[in-house]
Structure formats: structure tokens, C-alpha cells
Amino acid sequence: MATPTELGRTRYTQVASVIRSVVQQVQVLWKGMSPTTVEDDLEGAAGAAIVAAVAQGQLTVADAAQAYIAAQMAAQGGTALAEATLVAAAFAGVAPDGGPLETLMFLPAIGVRRRLAAGMGADEAMLGGLADMARYASTAVADAARSADQVGMAANRSCVAYVRVVRLPACARCIILSGQMYRYSEGFLRHPNCDCQTLPLRENEWPNVPTPQQLFERMPQREQRRVFGVTGARAIGEGADVAQVVNARRGMSRPGASTTTEGVTRRGLYGRRMRRAGGGFASYPGQRYSRSTTPRLTPDAIFRQASGRGEQLELLRRYGYIV
Incomplete structure (x- = not known):
């Protein structure tokens, strides 16, 4: 049987693979657009195809969430049986802020228009718009995976917590949160393009997850300086606490829409x-x-408002996330 760490790595690889596929589809569609018609393109067939690709990516990662939680609980000696079945479709077509995915996927057009108005060349403006689109698409799929995982944790009473798993390359904000453990229902701190994941736990014990210091030591010196800055990397190398060098919550947020x-x-x-x-x-x-x-x-609002797992499950059913 695979270990919890191996299962987590497989889940990470699966989500990352879906994100890469979605971004590749977005890139192909974006190349057919023009800076003079980008708004119309995103309101038309090209925009609909981009939204469909991202929504399908969200559906794919959400559909695998409950099997992942079941495998984790079984590997840790718990029960793989959940009290309810996760509805994968409930996590597709939704932006990270709870709004329509179509609205999020139109924002790159506004970015292109602003770049052009600031005097940027057409090619450069479109390249910036593509970067925006890839970031929004990646974040939407990653958030759908984490949200579905969290609902899957709530549906399985064997799961009591999760630990944050950070994989290199990573930013300083994420590195200092590596190995942190949270209640299964606590919101996940993330930033745009964040690919960190949850590793569900049956018992309150640390799995084999690297600490911030261990992650720092694994990084090449050039990468240490890029992530933490020259003086920050030097301070950490001389024994300074990683968390003291970096502001833990700078640029990080939990999905906040109710x-x-x-x-x-x-x-x-x-x-x-x-x-x-x-x-x-x-x-x-x-x-x-x-x-x-x-x-x-939203699931995040339910976890914030509900007083316990029983009420969480009741509300998750009521709002269509589980059956």
C-alpha cells in the first residue's frame, strides 16, 4: 500500500498535470486573438472555449478528490468510507472568489487594454494578457482541487486535520508555512498561482513533510537569493529563523467569498x-x-459558519456539494 506521502505526491502530480493541460489549451486559443479584438474574442467563441477548458479542469481535479481522501485515510489506518458523496460538478465553473468563471476569464482583456493605453506595444500587451490568463486559470483549477479535498475531508470523520505540503520551487511565503498543521475545516492560505496542497491526517501527528529550514537547505544558492533576497538568504544561512525573515501572511489569503x-x-x-x-x-x-x-x-463560508462536522455536512448537502 502506498504511504500517505506517496499518495500526496500522486495527487499533486495529477493536479499539476491537469493545470498544465489547461494552460496549454488556453495558450493555443489566445494565439488566435488580436489586441484590437481581444474583448470581443473573450466574449465570443474563444472566450467560451477557454472557460470550458478551465471548468473541465476543475471538474477533473474535483472528481478525484474523494478517492484521494479515502486512500489517505485507509493508508493511515482509518476508514475509507465517507458519510456522503462529493458532487464534483459543484466545483466547476466557479472562480476562486465565488463569482462566475466567465467574469474571471474576461479580466485579461482589461489588462491588455490597460497596457496598450500605457503605451506598451501590441505584442508585449498580449503577452502580458496571456500571463494573466494562465495565472487565473491555474489558480482556479488549484483552488477547485483544494476546496474539493477539504469537502472530502469533512465527509470522512476519520480525517481530523491537514498539513500543508510545499514542493520546490516555491516562494518564501509558502516555504515558511511548510509542515504547518490545521483543522480539516480551516481555510487554506494561498496566493495566485499557489500550488501547495493539503495532506489529510487521521491523527494529530506530523507526517514526513519538510520544514522551512529543510526546504531552504535543499535550494541552490542562486534560488535562495532569488526567493529570500541576498540579505535574507545570508541571514537564514547564518542561523536566522526563516519565519522571522519572511512575513508569513504577506500576499496570502483564504478564499473569502461567502x-x-x-x-x-x-x-x-x-x-x-x-x-x-x-x-x-x-x-x-x-x-x-x-x-x-x-x-x-461557498464551502469556505460553510466551514467558517458551521459549529461542527454535523452542521457542516448538513449545509454542504443543502448547497449541493455532497449528496
Whole structure:
């Protein structure tokens, strides 16, 4: 049987592979766009194809989450059986802030327009827009994977915590959080393009995860200086605490949105459930379909608000993340 560390590495590789595939698809689609028509392109077929590629990536990583949690719990001597089944589709089509993925994927067009207005050349402006698009797409898929993993942890009572796993190359902000352990329901600190992952734990014990100091020692000297700065790298090398050299929370955040508009139309995943339950719907200007008048909480909001695992599971069911 694979060890927890090996299982975590496999999960990381799977998510990273999906992200690479999505970014490659985005790059191909972006090359067919023009700086003079980028807004129309992203509102048209090219934009729809990009959103579809990212949403499919989110669906793929979310679909593998529950099997990953089950394997981790079994490897640690717990039960692989969960109390509920994760709904992978609930994590697709949603931006990290809980808004529609379409809105996030349009932002690079605004970036291109701003670069052009600042006097940047067309090729350079489009290159910057592609970098924005790749960052947004990568973050959306990675966040979907982490969110699905966390819901999977909640659905399995064997899981009580998770530890943050950082893999090199990594930034200073992530390195100093390596090996930190959190309750299974505590939000994951991340920044755009963050590829750190959760390693679920059955018991409150440290797995074989490198400490910040160990990660620093594994880095080539040039990489140490790039990540921590020349003076910071020198200070750490002379014995300074890594966490004291770096501000732990600079640029880091937890997914903070309380509600999401994804799936709230009559045809949406959550909307269909509300319709069966007799919930109300209303039409809004510019919207093709009426939307549920009952806001849909995000998983992160549920974990923040619920008083215990029982209430978490109840709310996760109510809002369509598990069945």
C-alpha cells in the first residue's frame, strides 16, 4: 500500500498535470486573438472555449478528490468510507472568489487594454494578457482541487486535520508555512498561482513533510537569493529563523467569498435543488435565466459558519456539494 506521502505526491502530480493541460489549451486559443479584438474574442467563441477548458479542469481535479481522501485515510489506518458523496460538478465553473468563471476569464482583456493605453506595444500587451490568463486559470483549477479535498475531508470523520505540503520551487511565503498543521475545516492560505496542497491526517501527528529550514537547505544558492533576497538568504544561512525573515501572511489569503452565483439558475445544480424544495426565483436585467432568491454559500463560508462536522455536512448537502 502506498504511504500517505506517496499518495500526496500522486495527487499533486495529477493536479499539476491537469493545470498544465489547461494552460496549454488556453495558450493555443489566445494565439488566435488580436489586441484590437481581444474583448470581443473573450466574449465570443474563444472566450467560451477557454472557460470550458478551465471548468473541465476543475471538474477533473474535483472528481478525484474523494478517492484521494479515502486512500489517505485507509493508508493511515482509518476508514475509507465517507458519510456522503462529493458532487464534483459543484466545483466547476466557479472562480476562486465565488463569482462566475466567465467574469474571471474576461479580466485579461482589461489588462491588455490597460497596457496598450500605457503605451506598451501590441505584442508585449498580449503577452502580458496571456500571463494573466494562465495565472487565473491555474489558480482556479488549484483552488477547485483544494476546496474539493477539504469537502472530502469533512465527509470522512476519520480525517481530523491537514498539513500543508510545499514542493520546490516555491516562494518564501509558502516555504515558511511548510509542515504547518490545521483543522480539516480551516481555510487554506494561498496566493495566485499557489500550488501547495493539503495532506489529510487521521491523527494529530506530523507526517514526513519538510520544514522551512529543510526546504531552504535543499535550494541552490542562486534560488535562495532569488526567493529570500541576498540579505535574507545570508541571514537564514547564518542561523536566522526563516519565519522571522519572511512575513508569513504577506500576499496570502483564504478564499473569502461567502456566496457564489454558480449553479443558482433554475437549470443550475443548486437551482434545481431549490426548485424541488419550493424555493423562490427572480429575474434580473441582463440575465437570461431567473435565479434562486436563496444565496448559495461557498464551502469556505460553510466551514467558517458551521459549529461542527454535523452542521457542516448538513449545509454542504443543502448547497449541493455532497449528496
